[in-house]
Amino acid sequence: MGLKTLLGLHYANKGNINEELMKAYRRMFSLRQTGDYDDLAVIAKDEVLNLLQPAEKFIKTIEELILTKTEKHYDKIRVN
Secondary structure (H helix, E strand, O other), X not given: OOHHHHHHHHHHOOOXXXXXXXXXXXXXXXXXXXXXXXXXXXXXXXXXXXXXXXXXXXXXXXXXHHHHHHHHHHHHHHHO
């Protein structure tokens, strides 16, 4: 399974990442794949600009999830 699938299964389906951000992530992933693997990729400036804010929100959400998981992990270690 890839990251996209795992994020959906373990975080989006549980409400930790909202569907709007997952939709934007899937679009950004698709554009990245196009840019990396197509012979000639043209991506409209407006499309990129429209994805900047969702990208920032997605990164912030992931950072918060990592911090939360890390804190819970260390709390378990301290208790044991």
